[in-house]
Amino acid sequence: MTRVLVVDDDPRLQRTLTIALRAHGNEVVTAADGRTAVQSVLEDAPDVVILDLGLPDLDGTEVLRRIRAASVVPVIVLSARHESDDKIEALDLGADDYVTKPFGVEELLARVRAAVRRGGDLGRHLGPVVTDHFVLDFAERRATVEGEDVRLTPTEWRVLEALCREPGHLVQQQDLLRAVWGPSYGRESNYLRVYANQLRRKLEPDPANPRHLVTEPGLGYRFNP
Amino acid sequence: MTRVLVVDDDPRLQRTLTIALRAHGNEVVTAADGRTAVQSVLEDAPDVVILDLGLPDLDGTEVLRRIRAASVVPVIVLSARHESDDKIEALDLGADDYVTKPFGVEELLARVRAAVRRGGDLGRHLGPVVTDHFVLDFAERRATVEGEDVRLTPTEWRVLEALCREPGHLVQQQDLLRAVWGPSYGRESNYLRVYANQLRRKLEPDPANPRHLVTEPGLGYRFNP
DNA sequence: CGGGCCCGTCAAGAACGCGTCAAGAGCCAT
């Protein structure tokens, strides 16, 4: 069963969507403001989020940014405005789809199905990753190096997760950047260098000669189990 | 059917191109400014973009940057200026080809076909190439000689890839140079000699008597599996 | 036999990419 988080401050629209989604076999949770929405993303782990921009407490793009900081769940943005700026900005920030009000319920349902299909394996949690030196439990956000618990920051987790989804395979810089920082971060920057460094210091037995987090110069990084 | 996005603020030129492209069996969508163009790239997923620099709303390079942030679609840049600076900058930002106005429609059509063809099979990864002596995995950027991992530099990979796309066939010097160093490197230079040398040292059992990376004097090189 | 052409080889300087560090901004909880 697909779990959908509906974020909207208009109770009528919220009701309409809830009923329509339930009628099509979805589970629905709701939030009326941005902070609650982010919290719900973390706690309820929805399969897809329908997000109305223009919430009472936070700017729409800010909500989106925070959701993206917390999860890679597919987000469908609703907006009354027709400005293409908004749309581009939203897509830049990592929205997966964009629907302008007014819209037909059928259309939205179709987009929900599409988003879930696309996001299918991104949303799923990775099983624990085990090497001879450390253990990573993504579901629990727990890292253990030589039996000792190690703290990783949210961004560090996301970089690791993107790498561990393709164990032993090259992940290109561009793909890595987009997976972690969103679609608009296609260009090179310090990000990867800094975080590869941090992660190696925290995880590698000998950070200067990495065995698990390997650089492929000019291309990207590779995680070796 | 090839879908072409034409970005130009001159309605006459837009019409001309649209008609010509449709007459040759392409589907055409248009945009008259940069923001619309980026939006169209996201929504319409064109197979190739024809982009006029000098749009009303955004700097040409900025449009290109945004398109590149959103997609790897091939982009052909149009420009009235003859400045080579522009050209270099555009190619740096990821344009695939560059046409200076005025230009013939036939020429542009040819470039569209070329861009689509390149975009089609350059994007596609080569399967692993296996010989009795070494294995090349282009997707993973992994080379193994007699079971031992061997490091190849980015340029070495590009040269190899260009050769391996035509296994057993002659690849002319000019084509090889262009494939690796870009369209403006049509002239002879040391490049190929140096890199053929490097590759033979790294891959051939007897570098002095190459069996796989063969020179065709006066013409080019051939890769024998 | 001599000369030209083309290729292979080598080496050195420039350019590039990466790792590293640190300062500053932003956010959160106290």
Place this chain on the structure above:
DNA sequence: ATGGCTCTTGACGCGTTCTTGACGGGCCCG
């Protein structure tokens, strides 16, 4: 407000890679 944590961004040094010029040898042709 204050302090701690994280993210972002710029700067710098170092090792690697690219580029370029020079030189020598084989081959063909006159």
